[in-house]
Amino acid sequence: MNFKEICDRELKESEGLKNLLKKLEDVKGKRVLLFGHDDPDGTSSASIIKRVLEKKGASFVHTVFPEGFDVFPYEIEAESKYGPFDLFVSVDKGSKDGLDKIVEMGLDTLAIDHHFLMGEIKKATLFNSLLTKRSYCSGSYLCLIVSTLLGCVEPIDEFDALIGLKADFAIDPTSGNFGGADFVKPWIEEIKPRWENLFKEIPGTATLFDTAQREKTTLLSQIAEVYFAVTGGAFQYFYPDDPILGKLNQPLLCFEENLKLNTKIDKLKKVNSLEDFMKLIDKREAWQRAYDLFKRNWSDVVKKMETAVPIGRANDATIYLFVSDKLPLIPMVGGIALAEKVKKNADGEGMIFMINTEITSQGKLGTHFSLRATSDKIHVGKICQASAARLNEVFNNPTEISGGGHPRAGECRTRNAGVPHGIALYHGISLLRELLELEAKRSSWTDSDKKRAVELGIAS
Numbered sequence: 244m245n246f247k248e249i250c251d252r253e254l255k256e257s258e259g260l261k262n263l264l265k266k267l268e269d270v271k272g273k274r275v276l277l278f279g280h281d282d283p284d285g286t287s288s289a290s291i292i293k294r295v296l297e298k299k300g301a302s303f304v305h306t307v308f309p310e311g312f313d314v315f316p317y318e319i320e321a322e323s324k325y326g327p328f329d330l331f332v333s334v335d336k337g338s339k340d341g342l343d344k345i346v347e348m349g350l351d352t353l354a355i356d357h358h359f360l361m362g363e364i365k366k367a368t369l370f371n372s373l374l375t376k377r378s379y380c381s382g383s384y385l386c387l388i389v390s391t392l393l394g395c396v397e398p399i400d401e402f403d404a405l406i407g408l409k410a411d412f413a414i415d416p417t418s419g420n421f422g423g424a425d426f427v428k429p430w431i432e433e434i435k436p437r438w439e440n441l442f443k444e445i446p447g448t449a450t451l452f453d454t455a456q457r458e459k460t461t462l463l464s465q466i467a468e469v470y471f472a473v474t475g476g477a478f479q480y481f482y483p484d485d486p487i488l489g490k491l492n493q494p495l496l497c498f499e500e501n502l503k504l505n506t507k508i509d510k511l512k513k514v515n516s517l518e519d520f521m522k523l524i525d526k527r528e529a530w531q532r533a534y535d536l537f538k539r540n541w542s543d544v545v546k547k548m549e550t551a552v553p554i555g556r557a558n559d560a561t562i563y564l565f566v567s568d569k570l571p572l573i574p575m576v577g578g579i580a581l582a583e584k585v586k587k588n589a590d591g592e593g594m595i596f597m598i599n600t601e602i603t604s605q606g607k608l609g610t611h612f613s614l615r616a617t618s619d620k621i622h623v624g625k626i627c628q629a630s631a632a633r634l635n636e637v638f639n640n641p642t643e644i645s646g647g648g649h650p651r652a653g654e655c656r657t658r659n660a661g662v663p664h665g666i667a668l669y670h671g672i673s674l675l676r677e678l679l680e681l682e683a684k685r686s687s688w689t690d691s692d693k694k695r696a697v698e699l700g701i702a703s
């Protein structure tokens with residue numbers, strides 16, 4: 244199967260994609276509000292779709308990268324001074340039934356997403372690769388399919404799709420992972436000869452994306468890491484006190500410079516090092532600053548993570564606990580630190596439960612549970628979902644308190660709910676206690692024990 248066949252199959256099998264293409268064919272003269280996830284895949288996805296919208300004749304495209312994953316009606320209202328809008332497009336953000344609420348507000352809504360589905364979306368037009376049961380990809384790859392089917396694709400879209408795929412861990416060239424054989428891999432094989440510079444191995448350094456090994460990397464991973472640092476990586480790792488970055492909106496800083504690469508495509512195809520790449524960025528001083536601060540934070544956090552404590556085992560995996568205060572980069576460093584701990588202590592497999600505090604955009608103190616696992620033995624996304632459910636039993640604020648994720652990566656955050664950290668901490672630890680107690684009596688589980696074990700991710 245080649246990329247053209249992949250696109251054609253998607254068009255045939257995805258009703259959402261079919262309807263989405265029809266609406267994008269019809270944007271001439273329209274004013275569009277475009278939301279992207281505030282991470283590298285989000286800015287890359289938004290770049291591809293902004294070009295599509297402009298080629299199809301949209302009269303105005305206002306692009307925003309709101310904090311957080313889901314889309315909420317109040318975020319649309321916050322942009323009303325740039326309106327009125329005829330169309331709302333969301334890329335690489337959550338596929339939640341909240342999208343329908345925007346249609347109910349009277350705004351036609353399109354969404355392109357590769358994340359798990361939460362609730363049934365009935366009114367908005369959604370292209371989500373999980374609806375056609377495709378293997379894991381990125382938002383940018385789905386945007387590339389959209390652009391290709393609309394006849395809008397150009398070389399810069401390939402670069403953007405690659406950044407999103409790499410930054411969302413959909414491909415890992417240094418370990419020979421080029422994505423699902425039925426979906427992403429054929430495309431990578433087609434374009435790889437055109438982007439050899441990005442795929443060449445660089446020995447001696449590892450980026451946050453080199454989780455399978457730490458001995459080498461690629462230029463693609465290095466550039467994706469810079470994008471992570473500049474966008475704030477969906478975790479709002481911003482530097483409000485920095486004299487340069489403090490004055491800038493970091494996701495927009497990444498997006499706007501990324502868009503300009505289209506005019507430098509010949510040079511982009513020839514870059515052979517990160518230094519070469521940075522020369523193409525007009526606001527390189529700000530980009531470099533974000534990257535330097537990121538790297539400094541990274542090495543600090545790696546050191547602190549050494550204090551993570553093993554607290555027990557469940558389903559043949561060791562559980563580590565790490566508690567910290569306002570530490571950045573926890574989720575990314577956690578995965579890598581966990582792999583090293585598990586190897587050193589010969590655990591076989593492991594999971595790390597990290598509890599951190601964070602200052603929210605509204606200046607409140609929030610609690611962040613970040614979980615990582617080396618295998619599918621403990622489904623950490625489910626633990627995060629159960630944590631949020633537990634906290635919502637007490638605080639009943641699901642707009643702010645949410646949790647979920649994949650088997651190997653999950654997050655739960657209290658955000659602006661005003662949950663005292665001690666209470667959140669208590670509930671996190673008591674969930675761990677419940678999990679360990681359940682594990683201890685695994686051989687004599689009742690039906691309700693089994694049900695709870697599934698909810699807590701230690702049985703399937």
Ligand SMILES: [Mn+2]
Nearest residue numbers: 284335382411
């Ligand atoms: Mn994504």
